[in-house]
Amino acid sequence: MAENNIYKPIKYKVDKIVEETSNIKTFFISSEKDFEFDTGQFVEVTLDGIGEAPYTPSSSPYIKNKMELTIMNAGYVTGKMHQLKGGETIGIRGPFGKGYPIKKFYGTEILILGGGVGLAPLRCLILTLLEEEDKFKKINICFGAKTPADFIYKDWFSELEKHKKVRLLRSVDVPDKDWDGTVGVVTVLLDEIKANYQEINSIVCGPPIMMKFGAKKLLELGVNEKNIYLSMETNMSCGLGKCGHCDMDGLYVCKDGPVFTFDEVKHTTEMKEFFRLFKDK
Amino acid sequence: MRKYSVSLKQWVKILNSISAEIDIFAPIRKDEYLDYEQLTEDNIMSISYNKAIPTTPLKSFFFPIKENVVREDEDKQRVILGAPACDLSALNILDKIFLDEQFLDTYYKDKRDNTIIIGSDCYEISENCHCTSYNIDPYPKENCDISLSLIDYKVTLQVFSKKGEKFIKRFSQELKEINKLPPEIQKKREETIEKLAIQNKDLPNIEETRKGVEKEGTIIWKKYAEDCVSCGACALVCPTCHCFLLIDKENFEKIKNWDSCQYPSFEKVAGDEDPLAHIYDRLKNRYLCKYVHKPDMYDEIACTGCGRCIEACIGKINKNELIAEVCE
Ligand SMILES: Cc1cc2nc3c(=O)[nH]c(=O)nc-3n(C[C@H](O)[C@H](O)[C@H](O)COP(=O)(O)OP(=O)(O)OC[C@H]3O[C@@H](n4cnc5c(N)ncnc54)[C@H](O)[C@@H]3O)c2cc1C
Ligand code: SF4
Ligand code: SF4
Ligand code: FES
Numbered sequence: 096m097a098e099n100n101i102y103k104p105i106k107y108k109v110d111k112i113v114e115e116t117s118n119i120k121t122f123f124i125s126s127e128k129d130f131e132f133d134t135g136q137f138v139e140v141t142l143d144g145i146g147e148a149p150y151t152p153s154s155s156p157y158i159k160n161k162m163e164l165t166i167m168n169a170g171y172v173t174g175k176m177h178q179l180k181g182g183e184t185i186g187i188r189g190p191f192g193k194g195y196p197i198k199k200f201y202g203t204e205i206l207i208l209g210g211g212v213g214l215a216p217l218r219c220l221i222l223t224l225l226e227e228e229d230k231f232k233k234i235n236i237c238f239g240a241k242t243p244a245d246f247i248y249k250d251w252f253s254e255l256e257k258h259k260k261v262r263l264l265r266s267v268d269v270p271d272k273d274w275d276g277t278v279g280v281v282t283v284l285l286d287e288i289k290a291n292y293q294e295i296n297s298i299v300c301g302p303p304i305m306m307k308f309g310a311k312k313l314l315e316l317g318v319n320e321k322n323i324y325l326s327m328e329t330n331m332s333c334g335l336g337k338c339g340h341c342d343m344d345g346l347y348v349c350k351d352g353p354v355f356t357f358d359e360v361k362h363t364t365e366m367k368e369f370f371r372l373f374k375d376k
Numbered sequence: 377m378r379k380y381s382v383s384l385k386q387w388v389k390i391l392n393s394i395s396a397e398i399d400i401f402a403p404i405r406k407d408e409y410l411d412y413e414q415l416t417e418d419n420i421m422s423i424s425y426n427k428a429i430p431t432t433p434l435k436s437f438f439f440p441i442k443e444n445v446v447r448e449d450e451d452k453q454r455v456i457l458g459a460p461a462c463d464l465s466a467l468n469i470l471d472k473i474f475l476d477e478q479f480l481d482t483y484y485k486d487k488r489d490n491t492i493i494i495g496s497d498c499y500e501i502s503e504n505c506h507c508t509s510y511n512i513d514p515y516p517k518e519n520c521d522i523s524l525s526l527i528d529y530k531v532t533l534q535v536f537s538k539k540g541e542k543f544i545k546r547f548s549q550e551l552k553e554i555n556k557l558p559p560e561i562q563k564k565r566e567e568t569i570e571k572l573a574i575q576n577k578d579l580p581n582i583e584e585t586r587k588g589v590e591k592e593g594t595i596i597w598k599k600y601a602e603d604c605v606s607c608g609a610c611a612l613v614c615p616t617c618h619c620f621l622l623i624d625k626e627n628f629e630k631i632k633n634w635d636s637c638q639y640p641s642f643e644k645v646a647g648d649e650d651p652l653a654h655i656y657d658r659l660k661n662r663y664l665c666k667y668v669h670k671p672d673m674y675d676e677i678a679c680t681g682c683g684r685c686i687e688a689c690i691g692k693i694n695k696n697e698l699i700a701e702v703c704e
Pocket of ligand 3: 610613614616678679680681683684695
């Protein structure tokens with residue numbers, strides 16, 4: 096048997112677990128071997144004897160022997176993940192899929208729109224962009240959460256604001272008494288940004304419904320279909336373009352994605368059904 | 377391509393001696409079913425030559441129903457005798473998927489490498505065979521190492537690959553090399569093609585099928601879905617269906633298990649979103665996959681016209697009637 100077994104996970108140790116919100120935790124993991132990945136690529140994480148699920152690392156690809164995964168408790172496997180205490184061994188396969196085309200963003204203004212646990216892959220992206228901050232005109236970041244307590248990476252925001260190219264805006268659906276920022280769904284933040292939308296590169300990641308409203312708003316603002324990057328979430332098993340589970344109207348999200356431009360996915364049933372809702376209005 | 381001739385009697389002797397060293401699987405009829413069995417002295421005389429079609433699709437030799445893909449195992453050399461042309465052509469898609477250079481499936485590759493495939497002409501077709509409607513001739517042209525034809529107690533072998541050449545060396549002294557395929561073969565082939573043309577005269581061709589499947593909204597899918605019980609048999613018997621699920625076992629072992637888009641929750645994600653929630657969504661997905669998506673992804677339709685799904689369907693859904701209806 097050849098040594099490169101695409102189904103066999105590499106062992107990682109869970110070093111530390113941080114509780115981000117009531118249902119999201121960040122897992123700090125490490126391995127003896129370096130692991131190379133591009134920002135936006137994902138990994139398949141195995142819990143021994145329990146199950147496997149896909150996640151996008153939330154840490155920088157510049158760090159190769161350690162990785163962070165931010166995971167929402169959303170069902171069976173993620174529920175078991177949340178029961179870990181630290182010290183366990185987990186398995187990683189990957190990296191899989193195509194990430195963000197960072198080089199294409201050089202010299203442009205960037206707009207990042209994120210909600211909920213969607214901030215995880217965006218953190219990886221932002222950390223990557225900041226490694227070469229001077230290559231970008233401006234990095235606008237719009238983050239949304241249900242309530243202020245539902246923001247993940249709460250300690251990170253003040254750090255982000257120190258970067259001179261970064262403009263960070265945050266909104267919540269439901270404020271608490273200390274909240275002095277914007278109230279409303281994350282797309283309302285776009286009204287606060289004055290940018291040359293015709294030339295901007297925009298990256299959206301969040302719950303499926305936010306992704307669609309985000310894309311719709313960006314299109315209305317005049318952003319080119321080819322400059323709107325979306326992360327699609329589907330069921331997955333292999334991550335290798337073989338098992339068929341991630342099929343999205345003839346695209347394998349694990350291989351052709353998970354990052355797609357709006358142009359690449361506008362023909363899919365999911366997008367067509369969403370945009371049909373607004374057709375007659 | 378070298379060609380050889382040998383009497384059936386001599387051929388049986390050859391098989392007998394090889395089967396003592398290498399596992400040989402060949403189609404054998406049991407009651408109404410024809411299926412691959414491992415050859416032994418006792419069943420060698422009952423091999424069904426040049427008849428459509430073994431119940432088990434060829435894929436199962438390379439992509440088993442269940443396989444531990446973390447534990448290492450040694451693959452033995454083996455011979456599969458009597459693979460029909462439709463199943464051979466299905467290997468085009470399976471090879472593109474499992475032998476993809478970026479993510480090579482070594483379990484599949486080792487089995488492909490260690491298997492000698494002896495394809496065979498089809499002279500007797502079954503009632504649902506429709507390979508020629510999808511541009512596949514009913515005799516081996518690709519993806520086999522040797523092809524075989526038996527007419528009037530005379531076996532004709534044609535070598536297709538280096539692997540086949542090497543294999544035949546084991547017993548070539550017992551064979552007579554010939555320059556041309558005997559004319560009876562050509563005649564039989566033409567007869568088979570003619571029978572298939574008559575049997576499938578009303579079946580839409582590849583282009584028409586694609587158009588029909590693409591344009592159909594929900595009405596016809598809903599109609600046929602009433603008879604579908606989501607058993608997945610159509611996918612399991614299909615020589616091109618490749619879907620699987622990795623099931624986790626202790627010690628980070630994984631079982632690669634056949635799966636099907638016809639099962640509920642095949643595409644379900646956390647939060648209960650499910651693009652294939654309804655039976656009619658899943659039914660439609662099956663035909664989109666075969667006649668639209670696979671051609672877009674791999675330049676090849678994912679239906680060889682083997683007819684197995686028609687035979688296997690518990691709800692008596694006849695794929696060809698369905699296709700004819702969406703093309704109306
Ligand atoms: C590319 C990509 C990146 C992602 N990145 C992140 C991320 O960074 N953070 C994050 O929180 N989420 C991320 N997700 C979502 C995450 O993968 C899902 O929330 C997770 O798979 C849900 O699994 P669950 O078992 O907890 O949910 P469930 O609702 O229990 O299961 C969801 C589906 O997974 C399958 N499944 C369940 N159990 C098993 C099992 N034992 N074996 C095999 N299949 C099973 C089932 O088909 C089920 O329909 C990402 C998803 C994708 C596609
Ligand atoms: S028809 Fe369904 S089971 Fe068969 S390959 Fe396509 S998606 Fe997989
Ligand atoms: S769809 Fe049916 S007829 Fe076509 S290859 Fe599969 S089992 Fe055979
Ligand atoms: S997850 Fe298996 S094909 Fe995409």
